Every structure is written in structure tokens, then in C-alpha cells.
Amino acid sequence: MSLPYQSYLFVPADNAKLLEKAHQRGADALILDLEDAVLPAGKPEARRGLPEPIDRLHGLGVPVLVRINSGWRDAVADLEAAVRPGVAALVVPKAEDAGALRVLSAMIAEWEAERGLTPGAIGLVALIESPLGLERLSGIAAVPRVAALALGSEDFALTLGVEPTEALLALPCRQIALAAAARGLAAIGLPGSLAEFRDLDAYRAMVAQARAVGMTGALCIHPAQLPVVRDVFSPSAADVAWAGRVVAAWDEAQAAGRGAVQVDGRMVDRPVAERAKAILARRAPTA
Known part of the structure; x- marks a missing residue:
């Protein structure tokens, strides 16, 4: 299982006003947040109110994820509310232990069976927010229900007592992208602060760097x-045009029994042709 989305928008699970219009914002998927965005006193009410927006958003065709809490008592209460039809995945904060993820997976399986869901229907997004989580990436990625690895840049920086800058976060992005690719998972995150939304040029540069190292969203x-x-994550017109030329030339070469062909002054073999096909698969429907 992997998540095919590029943009994931956090929405506080207890904010009815934001939830009402969240589907109009243009995100590929919405994360209803029961963790940082909800004060401790408000979590019980947020859980009670969770089914309504999940059902409504699912009915509108919007992919829904839910970020649960990290403490076990809160996490169990969150699962009780969130494991239901219409939820694509649960975002697990402070993921550091593959064993803990397997326990969560087993509990989710019980609710899936009880509520008539397909076994394994709800994935897990392991949110890596510490050096220990980064050190244990391989084991975390191997948990069967894990559908994505994500970098929690703000909390990761907090564990080191520094700012969430490229100097700190570029390497974790690369490591997460590599570990995710090894397992066919989504890799979500940026080498910088998620809070940057005023200087969109700086934000664009950060997103471009994430894509360049293999992050998928x-x-x-x-x-x-x-x-x-x-x-940034969608192929440019130039990318699509290049990919089209490469695939056409490659198909012609294959039909003629050749294993390589020249396109635009560069040699194209199977890996290059496969990359071109992947670009065409990611293009917008109107491209």
C-alpha cells in the first residue's frame, strides 16, 4: 500500500468552521488533526464529532486521513473514533518503534473486522520526528500497514534545539525518501518549516528540493x-514533451529490436524510458 497524494492539508478536528470548507481548498488529501491542533481538554469532544466530517468528506470524494495522538490511552480512544469507512490512513506522530506500529496495526485490524472494513484498508503514515525514529527507518518502513513515511520537521528540529532549516532537514529528507522508495511507500515532507506560507518563493524552493531528492508529497x-x-510536484510542460519524445522513440527502438536509442543528443535505455513513462503517468489530465 502507498498513498498517491501530493498535498496533505492539516485541519483541526474540532474546528467546525474550517472543516465545513476544507474540501474547497484544493488539497489532494485532508488530515483531520486530533493531536497538536486540539487542546487536551477538547480531545474527547473532537473524537465524538469526528464521524460527521469523515462521512461528509468521503461522500464528496475527498481522501481523509486522521492524525492520532502518541500516548497510548489517547491513541486507543482516537482509534475508536477514527477507524471507520472513509478513512484512508492514520498519521502516527513520534514514530520511533516498529513494534509499537505493529501493535497499532493489530488494534486497527480488530476494528476493521468489527466494522466490516476490508482487512488492511486503513494505512499508517509514520511521522518521523526524532533522530531515533530516523535511525530506525528501515524497521518502521517494513511494518506491513505502513503506507508512507513522513518528516515532522518542526518536532524533529525541536529534539535538537535548533531551527527547522535546510541545514538540518535536507539529510533526513533524503533518508526518508530512500527508505520509502525501498519499500514502495510514499515519502512526505520538506527540508524546512511547514509554517512558511507568506514567502511563497522560499516555500517553492523548499518544495523543489524535496522533490529533487525523491520526496513524493x-x-x-x-x-x-x-x-x-x-x-512543483506535477511535471512541467517541458518535462511532458521530453517524456513523450523519449517514449515514442523507445517504443520504435523496441519494435526494431534495439535496446537503446538517441533522443535530443542523449542516449536512452530502459531506465530512462521508464522514467519518461512515469512522468507521463503523473501529468495532469488536461496536459
Whole structure:
């Protein structure tokens, strides 16, 4: 299982006003947040109110994820509310232990069976927010229900007592992208602060760097970030035109029994042709 989305917008699970219009913001997927965005005193009420927006958004065709809490008592209460039809995945904060993820997976399986869901229907997004989580990436990625690895840049920086800058976060992005690719998972995150939404040029550069190292999507906290993520992660017109030429030439070469062909002054073999096909698969429907 992997998540095919590029932009993930956090929405506080207890904010009815934001939830009402969240589907209009243009995110590929919405994360209803039961963790940082909800005060401790408000979590019980947020859980009670969770089924309504999940059902409504699912009915509108919007992919829904839910970020649960990290403490076990809160996490169990969150699962009781969130494991239901219409939820694509649960975002697990402070993921550091593959064993803990397997326990969560087993509990989710019980609710899936009880509520008539397909076994394994609800994935897990392991949110890496500490050096220990980064050190244990391989084991975390191997948990069967894990559908994505994500970088929690703000909390990761907090564990080191520094700012969430490229100097700190570029390497974790690369490591997460590599570990995710090894397992066929989504890799979500940016080498910088998620809070940047005023300087969109700086934000665009950060998203471009994430894509360049193999990240497949970004966590967003403001609607202004969404068009930037969509634009950067979508192939450009030039990319699509190049890919079209490569695939056409490659197909012709294959039909003629050749294993390589020259396109635009560069040699094309199977890996290059496969990359071109992937670009065409990611293009917008109108491209």
C-alpha cells in the first residue's frame, strides 16, 4: 500500500468552521488533526464529532486521513473514533518503534473486522520526528500497514534545539525518501518549516528540493501552500514533451529490436524510458 497524494492539508478536528470548507481548498488529501491542533481538554469532544466530517468528506470524494495522538490511552480512544469507512490512513506522530506500529496495526485490524472494513484498508503514515525514529527507518518502513513515511520537521528540529532549516532537514529528507522508495511507500515532507506560507518563493524552493531528492508529497498547514505543491510536484510542460519524445522513440527502438536509442543528443535505455513513462503517468489530465 502507498498513498498517491501530493498535498496533505492539516485541519483541526474540532474546528467546525474550517472543516465545513476544507474540501474547497484544493488539497489532494485532508488530515483531520486530533493531536497538536486540539487542546487536551477538547480531545474527547473532537473524537465524538469526528464521524460527521469523515462521512461528509468521503461522500464528496475527498481522501481523509486522521492524525492520532502518541500516548497510548489517547491513541486507543482516537482509534475508536477514527477507524471507520472513509478513512484512508492514520498519521502516527513520534514514530520511533516498529513494534509499537505493529501493535497499532493489530488494534486497527480488530476494528476493521468489527466494522466490516476490508482487512488492511486503513494505512499508517509514520511521522518521523526524532533522530531515533530516523535511525530506525528501515524497521518502521517494513511494518506491513505502513503506507508512507513522513518528516515532522518542526518536532524533529525541536529534539535538537535548533531551527527547522535546510541545514538540518535536507539529510533526513533524503533518508526518508530512500527508505520509502525501498519499500514502495510514499515519502512526505520538506527540508524546512511547514509554517512558511507568506514567502511563497522560499516555500517553492523548499518544495523543489524535496522533490529533487525523491520526496513524493508535502504536509501543508495553510491553503496558500497547496498550489505551490501541486505545481512543483506535477511535471512541467517541458518535462511532458521530453517524456513523450523519449517514449515514442523507445517504443520504435523496441519494435526494431534495439535496446537503446538517441533522443535530443542523449542516449536512452530502459531506465530512462521508464522514467519518461512515469512522468507521463503523473501529468495532469488536461496536459
